[in-house]
Amino acid sequence: MTDERDRRQGDAAPEGASRAQAPVDPGVAPADADAAASTPPSPAFPSAADAESGESADERRFTGRRAEDRALESVHADRVRAAIRTEIAADDAADAAALEAEPAPTPAAAPSAPVVELRDVYLAFDRPILEGVSFTAQKGETVTVVGESGTGKSTILKLILRLLVADRGDVMINGQDIERLTFQQALDIRQKMGMVFQGAALFDSLSVFENVAYPLREHTDLDEEQILKRVREKLEYVDLDPDQVLELSPAELSGGMQKRVGIARGLAANPQIMLYDEPTSGLDPLTTATITHLIMKLQHDLEVTSIVVTHDIRSAFRMASKVALLHDRHITFFGTPEEMAASDDPYVQTFLGGY
Amino acid sequence: MALLQRINAAAKSKVFSLQEALVLAWQAVRFIFARPFYTEDVIQQMDAIGVQSLGIVVLTGFFTGMVLALQSAVQMARFGATTYVGSLVAASMIRELGPVLAGLMVAGRVGSGIAAQLGSMRVTEQIDALNVMGTDPIKKLVTPRLLAALVMLPTLTVINDLAGILGGMVIARFYLQLPTGLYWSTIWDQISSGGFLWLLPNDFVHGLFKPFVFGGIISLTACHFGLRTTGGTEGVGIATTRTVVTASILILVVDYFITQLLLAILPS
Numbered sequence: 001m002t003d004e005r006d007r008r009q010g011d012a013a014p015e016g017a018s019r020a021q022a023p024v025d026p027g028v029a030p031a032d033a034d035a036a037a038s039t040p041p042s043p044a045f046p047s048a049a050d051a052e053s054g055e056s057a058d059e060r061r062f063t064g065r066r067a068e069d070r071a072l073e074s075v076h077a078d079r080v081r082a083a084i085r086t087e088i089a090a091d092d093a094a095d096a097a098a099l100e101a102e103p104a105p106t107p108a109a110a111p112s113a114p115v116v117e118l119r120d121v122y123l124a125f126d127r128p129i130l131e132g133v134s135f136t137a138q139k140g141e142t143v144t145v146v147g148e149s150g151t152g153k154s155t156i157l158k159l160i161l162r163l164l165v166a167d168r169g170d171v172m173i174n175g176q177d178i179e180r181l182t183f184q185q186a187l188d189i190r191q192k193m194g195m196v197f198q199g200a201a202l203f204d205s206l207s208v209f210e211n212v213a214y215p216l217r218e219h220t221d222l223d224e225e226q227i228l229k230r231v232r233e234k235l236e237y238v239d240l241d242p243d244q245v246l247e248l249s250p251a252e253l254s255g256g257m258q259k260r261v262g263i264a265r266g267l268a269a270n271p272q273i274m275l276y277d278e279p280t281s282g283l284d285p286l287t288t289a290t291i292t293h294l295i296m297k298l299q300h301d302l303e304v305t306s307i308v309v310t311h312d313i314r315s316a317f318r319m320a321s322k323v324a325l326l327h328d329r330h331i332t333f334f335g336t337p338e339e340m341a342a343s344d345d346p347y348v349q350t351f352l353g354g355y
Numbered sequence: 356m357a358l359l360q361r362i363n364a365a366a367k368s369k370v371f372s373l374q375e376a377l378v379l380a381w382q383a384v385r386f387i388f389a390r391p392f393y394t395e396d397v398i399q400q401m402d403a404i405g406v407q408s409l410g411i412v413v414l415t416g417f418f419t420g421m422v423l424a425l426q427s428a429v430q431m432a433r434f435g436a437t438t439y440v441g442s443l444v445a446a447s448m449i450r451e452l453g454p455v456l457a458g459l460m461v462a463g464r465v466g467s468g469i470a471a472q473l474g475s476m477r478v479t480e481q482i483d484a485l486n487v488m489g490t491d492p493i494k495k496l497v498t499p500r501l502l503a504a505l506v507m508l509p510t511l512t513v514i515n516d517l518a519g520i521l522g523g524m525v526i527a528r529f530y531l532q533l534p535t536g537l538y539w540s541t542i543w544d545q546i547s548s549g550g551f552l553w554l555l556p557n558d559f560v561h562g563l564f565k566p567f568v569f570g571g572i573i574s575l576t577a578c579h580f581g582l583r584t585t586g587g588t589e590g591v592g593i594a595t596t597r598t599v600v601t602a603s604i605l606i607l608v609v610d611y612f613i614t615q616l617l618l619a620i621l622p623s
C-alpha cells in the first residue's frame with residue numbers, strides 16, 4: 001500500500017487536484033464534506049482544501065478496491081449519499097423552475113413494450129467488450145449509461161443503431177429484434193433515431209444549413225421551403241440564431257455551438273429515439289449545463305426516448321430517468337438516480353465517490 | 356513458432372484487406388446503377404479530380420514532351436532520323452507517358468486528398484454519422500469519386516498527351532530547326548497507322564484504356580485506405596502515404612500487364 005502510494009503520489013497529484021470534489025474525501029476534509037451536503041459543490045473551481053485532499057482521492061482511484069478503502073467508504077457512504085441527494089434536489093429545483101413544469105415526465109404506470117431494450121447482449125472484438133448487458137428504456141424515458149472510460153459505453157449506442165451486431169442476445173427497438181433485419185430495414189429503423197456524436201461529427205464540407213437539412217434531403221419529400229423552415233425551427237430550438245449560423249461552416253463554430261448543431265441535426269427528422277455519445281465532454285461547465293438542460297427540454301417537450309452515454313455523473317443524474325452503470329463488461333446497476341445514490345453496492349459508491 | 360504465427364497473422368490481414376478492397380470495388384461499381392444518384396457529388400468530384408489537376412498535368416506533360424524530343428533527337432541524329440522526332444514523341448506520350456504520368460500525378464495529388472478526407476471523416480465519426488442518417492457511405496462517398504476518376508483520368512491524359520506533343524514541337528522547331536509542318540505530319544503518320552476496327556487508332560486504344568483503369572485504381576485505393584483509417588490523425592497520415600505508394604506501384608505494374616495484353620490482342 002505504502003509503496004504504491006509513494007509511486008503514485010508524484011504523478012497523480014496535479015490531476016487529482018482538479019478532479020477532487022468535497023464529497024469525495026470526507027475522511028480527510030470532513031468540514032468540506034459537510035459543506036457539500038448543504039450546498040451543491042462546484043466541480044470546476046475546487047477550493048484550496050479540495051486541492052489538498054485531492055491526493056488521497058486519487059490514490060483511492062489508483063490503488064483499486066483495497067480492504068481499507070472499502071471500510072473507509074462504508075463509513076462515509078451516508079455522507080456521499082446525502083451530498084448526492086442534495087445535488088439532485090438542487091438541480092431538480094433549478095430544472096423545474098426553468099422548465100416551469102416537472103422536468104422528467106414519468107412513464108405510464110403500466111408500461112407498454114419498451115422503446116429500447118437490450119437483452120443479455122454479448123459482444124467481443126479482440127477481447128470481450130460486453131457480457132450479458134441488459135437494460136430497457138420506456139417511451140419518454142432518458143436512460144444514462146455511465147461508466148469508466150473504455151468500458152464499451154459507446155459500443156452500446158452502436159448496437160442500438162445496428163452499426164454493430166451483437167454476438168449473442170437481442171437488441172429490441174419498439175419490440176422488434178433489429179439483429180435479424182436486412183441492411184435496408186436497418187436503414188429504415190435508423191431513420192427513427194437521432195444521434196449526437198461525441199465530437200458532433202458535422203460534415204465539414206457542408207454549411208450548418210446543409211448539415212441540419214441532410215437527413216431531411218435524404219429521407220423526406222419536403223421541398224426546399226419546408227426544409228428551410230424545419231432547419232430554422234430546429235436551430236431555434238437549440239437556442240441558435242438561424243440568421244447568424246445558417247451559412248457558416250462547422251469549423252467556424254465553437255465546440256458548444258457544434259454540439260448544438262449536432263443536436264439540431266439529430267432532431268431534424270423528428271426521431272422517436274435520441275442517442276447521445278458524451279454530449280457534454282470537452283465543454284466548459286456553463287455550456288455543459290446548457291446542453292444538459294437542452295436534452296431535458298427535449299425529453300420534456302417532445303417525449304423522445306433518450307439514451308445518453310456519459311461519464312459526467314452530475315449531468316447524468318440531472319437528466320436521467322434511469323441510470324445504467326457499466327462496469328466489468330456488464331451493467332452492475334440499473335435504476336433511478338435516487339436508487340443509485342442509496343445503493344450499498346461498493347462499486348457504485350466508489351464510482352459516485354470518484355466524482 | 357511465434358514467428359510463424361506472426362507471419363500467419365500478417366498474411367491473413369493482407370488477404371483480408373485485399374478482400375475488403377475488392378468488396379468495396381464491387382459495391383462502388385454496383386451503386387453506379389442504383390438510386391439515389393448523387394449527381395451533385397459526382398460533378399463536385401470531377402472538378403476536384405479533373406479540373407483542379409489541369410495545371411500540374413499540363414506542366415508535367417509539356418516538360419516531358421520537351422525532354423523526350425531532346426533526348427531522342429540526340430540518339431536519332433546518329434542514324435540521321437531526326438525528322439521522326441514527332442512520331443517518337445507522339446507514340447511515347449500517347450501510349451505510355453501520358454497515361455502513366457497523369458496517373459502518377461493524380462495519385463499524388465488527388466489520391467492523397469481523397470484518403471486524407473475520408474480518413475478524417477472516419478476518425479471524426481462523420482462516416483458513422485452518414486450511416487446513422489441512413490446513407491450508405493460507399494454510395495455517397497466512393498461511387499462519385501470512382502465515377503469522376505473514370506471520366507476525368509482519360510480526359511486529363513488526352514490533355515497531357517497534347518501538352519507533351521506541343522512541348523516536343525517547341526524543341527523540334529527552335530532547337531532542332533525542324534519545320535512545324537513536318538513535325539505534325541510525322542505525328543499524323545504515327546497515329547493513323549493501324550486501327551482497332553478501322554475507327555480508333557491503336558495508339559488511342561492504349562492511351563485511353565490505361566487511364567480509365569488507372570482512374571479506378573487511384574479512386575478505389577484512396578477510398579479503401581481512407582475508410583479503413585484508425586488511430587486518429589496519425590492514422591490519417593498513414594492512410595495517405597499508403598494510398599500514394601500503393602496506387603503508384605499498382606499503376607506501374609498494371610501498366611505493364613495492360614500493354615502486354617493490348618499488344619497481344621490488337622493487330623499491329
